[in-house]
Amino acid sequence: MADQKPKDKPPTSRIGRLARLASLAPRTLPFAFEGAKRVLGRSRSEEEEAAAKERMAQEVKKTAEAMLKTLGEMKGLPLKLGQMASYIDGLAPPGHEEKFQAALKKLLDKAPPLSAESAAQMIQTELGGAPEQVFEQWEREPFAAASIGQVHRAVTKSGARVAVKVQYPGIDKAIENDLKSISLLETMMSPVTKKFHAKQAIDEIRTVFMSELDYAREAEMADLFRRINANEPDIFVPEVHHGLTTRRVLTTEFAEGQGYADFCKTASQEARNRAGEAIWRFTFRSMLRYGVLYADPHPGNYRFMPDGRVAFLDFGCVKMLPPELVEDMKRYMRAAMDADWDEFDRACVEVLGYDPNDESWDLYRSYTLELMMPLTTKEAWVCSKERARETVSFLARGVRSLSFKEGELPNIPHVPKMPQDFTFVNRLQWGLASVMAGLGTVAYFRRMSEPWIREGLHPIPAA
Structure with a gap:
């Protein structure tokens, strides 16, 4: 049961994160081999094709569950990739999309959360007091958890129901190490990656994902979208509570x-x-x-x-x-x-x-x-x-x-x-x-x- 206890922070070291990704390799190899066979176009009999589909069906759920656990604990960029695989049609193994995606759906907003104590410490550091002091009411357990933060229900001192997004401790270091690992791989494989223009894509990913870590910027973007859509009757953008928002904590109106x-x-x-x-x-x-x-x-x-x-x-x-x-x-x-x-x-x-x-x-x-x-x-x-x-x-x-x-x-x-x-x-x-x-x-x-x-x-x- 110890492994089920929420962690205080995601793994942040470069080696530790690479090791966790490497642990998924045995699960993904069957998909790689099957994909290679299809790409290379080797013809197969009906019996061989049926046997291959059966093997894949057995592997799909196990692989998705392993990805759910590993990527959910890692947070950051690996979790973002898992989120994409969970909903973008065409990325999952052909013929097994529904099973594969169903197992990964939790990564969208129900990833494994960090401990309540960890979130409380972040509120203390960013807002200057314990959650129970800063808010009139505070739910210790998050109702949503995703790639760089988890979200708690709360009520402000003025009585407003709000959603409070709390950034995971150390997630900035984790994402930076993920990006360094990607850059290193790009350098090692430069004869191939140059043809794909990978460096410019990595530079763009770095700029955009590192900016995601700044919740103060996100608050500005939410305000911008509220203004853009002020006259759109079917669009609702929750209002930001700027007095309860910092670089690592974002408080917004709760959306039912x-x-x-x-x-x-x-x-x-x-x-x-x-x-x-x-x-x-x-x-x-x-x-x-x-x-x-x-x-x-x-x-x-x-x-x-x-x-x-x-x-x-x-x-x-x-x-x-x-x-x-x-x-x-x-x-x-x-x-x-x-x-x-x-x-x-x-x-x-x-x-x-x-x-x-x-x-x-x-x-x-x-x-x-x-x-x-x-x-x-x-x-x-x-x-x-x-x-x-x-x-x-x-x-x-x-x-x-x-x-x-x-x-x-x-x-x-x-x-x-x-x-x-x-x-x-x-x-x-x-x-x-x-x-x-x-x-x-x-x-x-x-x-x-x-x-x-x-x-x-x-x-x-x-x-």
């Missing part, structure tokens, strides 16, 4: 409502359509009208309120996009909407870095159109898991066909060098597609989005 999984199971199609439209408007209107990217669209960040509004809870992973990048994105979106294929091709070259003289041109061009289908289709678009998986599978199939050709040695195809700021735009595309698929939203996304794409950027409303 259902979690994502329960809402998807119980809500009517009409309610899911309305909620999906609210999430779409929140995400794309902010980005295309104001240049503000909400880059963490995972299911734990939403609450579905009794009055039909959607509450947005986490503003740590927010990026201010350069105005010229937003205008460049609108350029190829408008061209696709207008079926101006000459202009679309020019934008693919000049904005996205695609090479029209390389054999990868058709793949990347087609993939971009695949991602934009909800925007280019004039009819109602049905969000489904099959379509969400295709946003991942389409690219994977194409890269595989270019990499492994009969009678030739494997070869890494051309990888476009996109703007560094595009790193989290790509993360948004896969994540949001899966969130919308879970809701099963049916909506006229082109009709909703076209005004933001046609117009220029707006100034962000002043405080």
